[in-house]
Amino acid sequence: MPQILYYLFVYIYILYIYVLYIYILCLVKLCIGMIDAGKAYNTANRQFVNGIQELAQTSAKDVVIETPYTKLTPEFIMARFQQSLSAHLRNGIAVRRDLRKFKEAKKQFDKVSEEKEAALSKNAQAPRNKQHEVEEATSILIATRKCFRHIVLDYVLQVRATVFMPVFQLDQLVMDSTKERKDMEMKHSTIQQKDFSNDDTKLEYNVDAENGIVMEGYLFKRASNAFKTWNRRWFSIQNNQLVYQKKFKDNPTVVVEDLRLCTVKHCEDIERRFCFEVVSPTKSCMMQADSEKLRQAWIKAVQNSIATAFRDKAEDAEMERKSSASSGSLDSGGEVKERSLKGESALQRVMAIGGNSSCCDCGQPEPCWASINLSITLCIQCSGIHRSLGVHFSKVRSLTLDSWEPELLKLMCELGNGVINNIYEARREELGARKPQPGDPRHEVEAYIKAKYVERRFVQRLSEDEIRQKVSALSKQDKPLSGCSDARPSGGPSASASSGDSGEDLEVFCEPKQLTPGLQLYWASFSRSMPDMAEALAHGAEVNWTNTDHDNRTPLIMAVHGGSLASCEFLLQNSASVNQQDNLGRGPLHHATLLGHTGQVCLFLKRGANQNAADVENQTPLSIAVKAANADIVTLLRLAKMNEEMRESEGLYSQSGDETYQDIFQDFSQMASNDPDKLNRY
Structure with a gap:
């Protein structure tokens, strides 16, 4: 056993000597190469110096040229070379050190950026009804924003020191770096004193921005999917459009193509805070700002953009009109x-x-x-x-x-x-x-x-006696008060009812049980007194109020019995329900059909009235019109039915009807509004 160890030791020693020999050979080869390079350098340097001296001799007669060349001695050139080499070595060491600091600063910046995004998301998710969660999320967000600003200052300083300063100006770099560090220290102290409850970037609406972007910034956007997830996106208002980007280089996604068709409103009925909604005729977009100040700024910016878009469009239309008028004279x-x-x-x-x-x-x-x-x-x-x-x-x-x-x-x-x-x-x-x-x-x-x-702060409030007097006067009206030209059966309420309403009596209740603005709206709708209708709504009348003493009829049904197309339109524009039924199961369309008011039938069909609804006698508007042999109303009802079936067969995204359907309804609307006597042929 000892003999094996001895041979093993000898083998390792010989191997070590061999490796050492190889290294020595390599070192000798490098030394030879260095010597050869030195010789070549000395030769080149000597030739260079000789060339300078020869050039100086040829210019011996010119003192201005000769003097600088004579100073370029070999000693002078070597000294300058050594100084330059030493400076480059020092700069190289400094750059390596700064690169290492730059990497560390970038790592800290990325980390704090992620922490800030997490704090923003947590703050956005804090429910408005849980104050302790709101306070906790707000405190974390403020602390994270301060930390983020500190790291940003250090990161910017390191970027400047590493990237933007030329390495051959080491002395100037040191001076500039010292000055910038002092400036950054002042900014660090400012951060400690600043309020970071609102970390706003750009809050002002600038309609004259050079890039066309009048407002931009980060917002949370609620997705339209089934999960209603919230994502942070970069939004901007530009070219009368609202757009957003997922990433900086992504193409903008258009949320609203034309702000003129939109409105913006606060959203206080959801759990998240600082939410607002931009609503267009086809869709709505729910967004959330980081603070109340930011939400108000965005709402104001959208409102100003809507007004600006309308003004620009109006100016363009006026210019086009003038241009058309001038060209039209030819x-x-x-x-x-x-x-x-x-x-x-x-x-x-x-x-x-x-x-x-x-x-x-x-x-x-x-x-x-x-x-x-x-x-x-x-x-x-x-x-x-x-x-x-x-x-x-x-x-x-x-x-x-x-x-x-x-x-x-x-x-x-x-x-x-x-x-x-x-x-x-x-x-x-x-x-x-x-x-x-x-x-x-x-x-x-x-x-x-x-x-x-x-708030309706300036509206004159009515007492019960005043409401009683108005209701009594309106319920006894025997002729229209508003000067409408609509056709109306003469002879008061009972005559109005007798023209096809199955003999129902519109009895006047001189001592009504419900003295409310709704009752004023009810009888004003029948009497076609538009000012009284507007006054009742201003006093807080419910537009879909029902008269329990009169078969639960609504103001819209009474407007049908009054025969006024404008009264019906006024109630519909103020959110009256076109399908609300009375105790007999009859909606406004039933009553208009019973009374033969073609213009009102046309209006209700255009407003989406349900013509398939049946009353307690199982009568639909179409069956009533056929029984009364009213060809105009039968035509309108059948056209509306055909149009509805056509839309259902074409699918979800079909148009509202073909041109023939639209033209016929337009003709009936024009006739009912401008020449109602033509609709009383039958």
Whole structure:
């Protein structure tokens, strides 16, 4: 055994000597190479110096050229080479050290960025009804934001020191680095004093931005999938569109193609805080900001964008109209001029109503907007404020850009700014409230409009005796009060009922049991008194109020018996249900069919009335019309049925009907609104 160990030791020693010999050979070879390189360098250096000296000799007669060349001695060149080599070695060591610091700073930056995103998500998920979770999430978010800002400062300083400073300026780099470190220390101390409850990036709406982006920033967006997940996206408002990006280089995804068709509102009925919703005719997008300040900024930006989009569109339309008018004068057929007059007819008819020539809320002359459920005209600024109130308070439409249905145009000509202001501003002077003027700040106008329509602060409240007197007077009316041209059976309520309502009596209740604004709306709808209807709604009347003393009929059913198309349209625009039934199972469409009111049947069908509903006698509107031999109503009901079946067969995304269907209904609407006598042929 000892002999084996001895041989093993000898073998290892010999192997070691062999390896050492190999290393020595390599080292000798490197030394030879270094010597050869040195010789080559010395030769090249000598040739270079000789060349300089020869050049100096050829320029001996020129003192300006000779003096610098004579100073380039071999000793001078070697000294400069050694200095340069030493500087590069020091710079190389510094760069390696800075690169190591840069990697560490980047690692810390990435880590804190992830922590900040997690804190933002936790803060967004904190439910509004659990205050302790909200406070905890807010505290974590504030602390994370401060830490993030500190790390960002260090990271930026390290990036500048590593990347942007040239390595051959080491002395200048040291000086600049020292100065920047002092600046960063000042910023670090500022961070400690700053309030980070709102870490806002860009809060101002800039319509004149060079890149076309008037507002941008991070928001949480609720997905439209079944799970309703929330994702953080980069949103921006640009080119009158609302878009977002998942990543910086991704193509923008358009949420809303045209902001003119949208409205924006707060969302307080969900668990998450700071939410708001942008609603368009086809979809809605629920979003969440990081703070209340950010939410208000985004809502204001969307509202301003909507107003700007409308103004730009109106200006373009005006320029196009003027251009068309000038080119139309050269057209012998006059088609352009005719189209222009048709486009202005809605504006001309509405402006002819008393008080409509100036904005209802601020007095701005020549308003081009309207609130269709209030039947008032508005300027561009007030229309934007009305739009922000929500459609349950005001439905805004352009008098020049939008198309107007005959019933809606007829409604706009029934009330007007004067009538509505007499109702909604009855106590304004008594309370000492100042009415806005053109050019007043937007926030003052907005506060006034909210007080006027949302809080109804200036409406004159009615006592029970006053309601009793109004109800008694309205229920005894024997003729229309609003000057409508709609056809109506003469002879009071009982005569109205006898024209096809199976002999039902609309008995007048002089001593009603329910003295409410709803009862005022009920009888005002029958009497076709539009001002009284508007007044009842201003007093808080429920538009779908039912009269328990009168078969649970609604104001809309009474408007049918009153025979007024405009009254029906007014109630529908104020959210009346077109399918609410009375105790006999009859909705407004049943009553309109029984009474032979073709215009109202057409209106209800366009508003989505259910023509398949049957009353207690198992009668549908179609069976009633066939029994009464009313060809017009039978035609309308059958066309609507065919159109509905066509849409069902075409699938979920089919259009609302073919052109023939739309044209026939348009003709009936025009006739019912402008020449109702033609519908009384049968």
